[in-house]
Amino acid sequence: MSYQENPRQDDQASVSSGEEALFKLAFQPDQWALFLDIDGTLIDLADTPDGIVVPPDLPENLHHLSTKLNGALALVTGRALAYADRLFVPYTFPIAGLHGSERRGPSGEISRFTPNAAFEELKAALAREAKQWPGVLVEDKGAAVAAHYRQAPDQRETVEAAMPRYLDMAGPDFTLQRGKMVAEIRPAQASKGHALKAFLDETPFNGRKPIAIGDDVTDEAMFRTANRLGGHSIRIAETPAETEAISTLPSTDALRAILATLAGAGTSNIA
Numbered sequence: 591m592s593y594q595e596n597p598r599q600d601d602q603a604s605v606s607s608g609e610e611a612l613f614k615l616a617f618q619p620d621q622w623a624l625f626l627d628i629d630g631t632l633i634d635l636a637d638t639p640d641g642i643v644v645p646p647d648l649p650e651n652l653h654h655l656s657t658k659l660n661g662a663l664a665l666v667t668g669r670a671l672a673y674a675d676r677l678f679v680p681y682t683f684p685i686a687g688l689h690g691s692e693r694r695g696p697s698g699e700i701s702r703f704t705p706n707a708a709f710e711e712l713k714a715a716l717a718r719e720a721k722q723w724p725g726v727l728v729e730d731k732g733a734a735v736a737a738h739y740r741q742a743p744d745q746r747e748t749v750e751a752a753m754p755r756y757l758d759m760a761g762p763d764f765t766l767q768r769g770k771m772v773a774e775i776r777p778a779q780a781s782k783g784h785a786l787k788a789f790l791d792e793t794p795f796n797g798r799k800p801i802a803i804g805d806d807v808t809d810e811a812m813f814r815t816a817n818r819l820g821g822h823s824i825r826i827a828e829t830p831a832e833t834e835a836i837s838t839l840p841s842t843d844a845l846r847a848i849l850a851t852l853a854g855a856g857t858s859n860i861a
C-alpha cells in the first residue's frame with residue numbers, strides 16, 4: 591500500500607502518516623471521530639449514480655468500527671440522505687446528505703433544507719432540456735439536482751454552459767457544486783465542513799478530534815475543518831490531486847482494507 595503526503599515527503603514518511611492517522615482510531619478509540627465520504631471513498635465510482643456496488647462486508651465493517659468508536663462515525667455525502675441510508679442496510683449511521691444540507695445526528699433527529707415549489711419547476715425544466723444532451727443523466731436529489739456527463743464527456747461544455755442559467759433561476763439560496771463528471775445545484779448555506787462541525791458539537795462526537803476522508807472538491811471543506819480542529823484529513827487520490835488534505839490514500843480498496851482491519855481488531859474496543 592502506498593501513500594502520498596501533502597506536501598509531498600518521501601514514500602516511507604507518507605506511509606507512516608496516512609496509516610498512523612487511521613490507526614489512532616485503534617489506539618485511542620475514545621479520542622477520535624471518523625467522517626467518511628461515500629462515492630469514490632468507501633465505494634468505487636461507477637458509470638451511473640445507480641450503478642454503484644456496495645462491497646458486501648462494508649456495512650458490517652462500518653458498524654463494528656462505529657461500535658468501537660462508541661458511535662463516533664458519520665457519513666458525509668453528496669447523496670440524498672435516504673438514498674445513502676439504503677446503501678448500508680441493515681445499519682444506519684449519523685449522516686449528512688446533499689453536501690451537508692440535510693443531517694441526521696446521533697439522536698436520530700433530522701434537519702434539512704426544504705426548497706420551494708419553484709425549485710421543483712426548475713428540476714423539471716432541467717430534466718426536459720437535458721433530453722437534448724445525449725448521455726447526460728439528471729439526478730433529482732430532492733433539494734438538489736445534478737447533471738452527470740460521465741457517460742457523455744463531450745457534453746461537459748454544454749452542461750457547464752447551462753447550469754449557471756439554472757442557478758440564476760434557483761436564486762441566492764442555492765449554489766453550483768462541481769464534482770467528478772457532474773455539476774449540480776444545491777442549497778448554498780451548508781457545506782461538508784459545517785456538517786462535520788455540527789456533529790462534533792454533539793455526543794458522542796464532542797471532545798474528540800476528527801479524521802475526515804473524501805475524494806472530491808466538496809470534501810475539501812471538511813478537510814479544512816478537520817485540519818483547523820487539530821484532526822487529520824485524507825484524500826483518496828489515484829493520481830496527485832490538489833488538496834488541503836494532510837495525506838492521501840491511493841484507492842477505495844486501500845481505505846476499505848484499513849477499515850476492515852480496524853473493524854476486526856479487538857472485541858470491546860479497537861485496542
Ligand SMILES: O=P(O)(O)OC[C@H]1O[C@H](O[C@H]2O[C@H](CO)[C@@H](O)[C@H](O)[C@H]2O)[C@H](O)[C@@H](O)[C@@H]1O
Nearest residue numbers: 628629635636637638639667668669740770772
Ligand atoms: O459526496 P459523495 O458521497 O462522494 O457523493 C458525490 C456524488 O456521488 C455520486 O456521483 C458520483 O458517483 C457516481 C457513481 O459512482 C458517478 O457515476 C458520478 O460520475 C459521480 O459524480 C452521486 O450521484 C451524486 O449525487 C453525489 O453528489
Ligand SMILES: [Mg+2]
Nearest residue numbers: 627629630805
Ligand atoms: Mg466522494
